[in-house]
Structure formats: C-alpha cells, structure tokens
Amino acid sequence: MRQMDRYPFFIAIILFLLAWMLGLPMRAQSAPLKDIHCTLIQDQESGATLYQDGVCDQRVSPASTFKVPLALIGYDAGILSDQHTPSWDYKPEFNAVKRDRKTVDPTIWERDSIIWYSREITRRLGAKSFAGYVSKFGYGNADVSGTAGKNDGLTNSWVDSSLEISPVEHTDFLRRLLAGKMPVSAKAHEMTKAIIPSFKAGDWTVQGKTGSTGLDKNKRSLGWFVGWAEKDGRRIVFARLVVDAKRSDMPKGLATRAAFLKDLPQLVK
Numbered sequence: 001m002r003q004m005d006r007y008p009f010f011i012a013i014i015l016f017l018l019a020w021m022l023g024l025p026m027r028a029q030s031a032p033l034k035d036i037h038c039t040l041i042q043d044q045e046s047g048a049t050l051y052q053d054g055v056c057d058q059r060v061s062p063a064s065t066f067k068v069p070l071a072l073i074g075y076d077a078g079i080l081s082d083q084h085t086p087s088w089d090y091k092p093e094f095n096a097v098k099r100d101r102k103t104v105d106p107t108i109w110e111r112d113s114i115i116w117y118s119r120e121i122t123r124r125l126g127a128k129s130f131a132g133y134v135s136k137f138g139y140g141n142a143d144v145s146g147t148a149g150k151n152d153g154l155t156n157s158w159v160d161s162s163l164e165i166s167p168v169e170h171t172d173f174l175r176r177l178l179a180g181k182m183p184v185s186a187k188a189h190e191m192t193k194a195i196i197p198s199f200k201a202g203d204w205t206v207q208g209k210t211g212s213t214g215l216d217k218n219k220r221s222l223g224w225f226v227g228w229a230e231k232d233g234r235r236i237v238f239a240r241l242v243v244d245a246k247r248s249d250m251p252k253g254l255a256t257r258a259a260f261l262k263d264l265p266q267l268v269k
Contacts, residue, residue: 038052040238042238043234044235047172056167068177068196072184074106077125083107083195094116100114125154127153130144136183141162160214167241175237197209202265205230206227211224221246224241226239241256
C-alpha cells in the first residue's frame with residue numbers, strides 16, 4: 001500500500017477514536033415508524049380471535065384511547081364521582097384548542113376527547129400514584145416517564161411520548177376491564193363502561209374510544225379506535241390501528257372509527 005493510500009484509513013481510525021472518547025453517537029437514529037394497519041377482533045369471554053388483519057403486535061402511542069384506563073384510575077382514586085361529576089370549568093392556562101374551551105364533565109371528556117381534563121386528573125393523582133396505577137394495570141410498556149428532558153410524564157406521556165401499547169395488548173386490557181378484573185373498585189369498572197361513547201354498526205351496539213396524534217414530526221399520523229360491541233347477547237372486543245402519511249379532512253382517529261363501524265357487520269357475522 002502506498003503512503004498516500006493509507007491516509008483515508010488513518011483518518012477514519014482517528015475520527016472513530018475521537019468519537020469514542022467524546023461520547024458521540026456511533027449509530028444512526030432509529031428509522032421512522034413504518035406504516036401500520038391492524039384490525040383485531042376477539043371474543044370477549046374466551047379471547048378467541050375472530051378476525052385479524054395486519055400488524056397487531058407493534059407498540060405505538062395510545063393517544064386518547066388512554067382515556068379509558070385513565071377513567072378507571074380517576075374513579076378508583078375518588079377524583080371522578082359519576083357520569084357528570086366533577087364538572088370543571090375551562091381556564092386560560094390550560095391553553096386548549098378553541099373547541100375544548102368549555103365546561104367539561106366525565107361524559108363530555110370521553111365523548112369530545114378533552115386533553116386538559118385528562119391532565120387535571122393526572123395532576124391531582126401525582127406522579128407516584130399515576131405510575132403505580134399504570135404499572136398495576138400492565139398497560140403496554142407502562143412507561144409514563146414522558147419525553148426525555150422535559151419532565152412531562154404526568155401530563156403528556158400517553159401522547160406520542162414514552163407510553164406505548166399494541167393492538168393485542170389493547171384487546172387484552174379491554175377483556176379484563178369488561179370482566180371486572182382490573183385492580184380497581186367495582187364502581188370504577190361500572191362508571192368507566194358507562195361513559196365510553198356509544199355507536200351503531202348494523203345490528204351491533206358499539207362502545208369505543210378514538211385516538212389521534214402526529215408522528216415523525218407530523219410526517220405521519222396515527223389513528224386508533226378501540227372498544228367492545230354487543231349483538232344478540234354476544235360481546236366482542238376490538239382494536240383498529242392505522243399509521244400512515246395519508247391525509248384526510250378529519251383527525252385520523254375519527255376516520256379510523258368511521259371505517260371500522262362501516263366494516264364491522266361484514267367482519268363478524
């Protein structure tokens with residue numbers, strides 16, 4: 001090897017050693033989240049899979065579907081009392097979007113997906129109690145630490161942050177909720193089920209919660225619709241998840257819900 005040919009090799013070695021000594025990252029950042037499309041439907045009692053399509057075991061942010069476990073927490077901790085209590089007035093410091101600047105009770109909270117109401121619940125809980133409940137629930141990765149360096153776990157961990165859950169884990173959580181097997185009071189189980197929004201899908205009566213958030217600096221969007229449905233004494237649980245870069249005239253969670261309600265009568269007879 002000629003002396004000139006050795007220079008690039010020596011330079012590469014020097015750069016590697018400098019990076020190692022200075023603690024610089026030695027690998028590229030993780031790739032952007034791939035498109036995900038999952039529909040999972042299970043029998044509530046047996047857990048038997050009745051329909052499955054797509055990737056259903058990948059964890060992502062729960063977004064506003066987290067309002068279901070948060071309702072369980074709120075009722076068990078005594079912060080929430082019934083379907084309409086407490087009723088909290090909007091305050092300017094909540095810095096909410098215009099449509100959310102109103103008086104909100106538990107039913108309106110779930111129906112209109114009001115994030116400032118969620119944050120008022122978690123603030124009243126405190127970080128230790130909040131983390132304890134999520135851990136006891138075995139909810140996804142149970143990580144409510146929040147965004148690194150921002151100290152926002154108590155108010156934002158479930159929105160494109162540290163907390164993640166898969167569709168498979170969602171349906172497992174819902175089955176335990178409907179069976180009354182979560183580590184909370186019987187009242188918490190019943191009140192939570194009472195405030196989840198209701199819809200119709202053919203002959204099915206559906207209760208479920210949407211979730212929407214941006215990902216990859218809003219290059220992609222996430223839409224959830226999770227819940228349960230009943231027909232002729234039969235009850236199923238479901239989770240539909242869509243992650244892609246497609247745009248629509250409505251939040252992705254609402255679009256995901258509309259599509260699922262249309263599809264359900266054909267997916268499970």
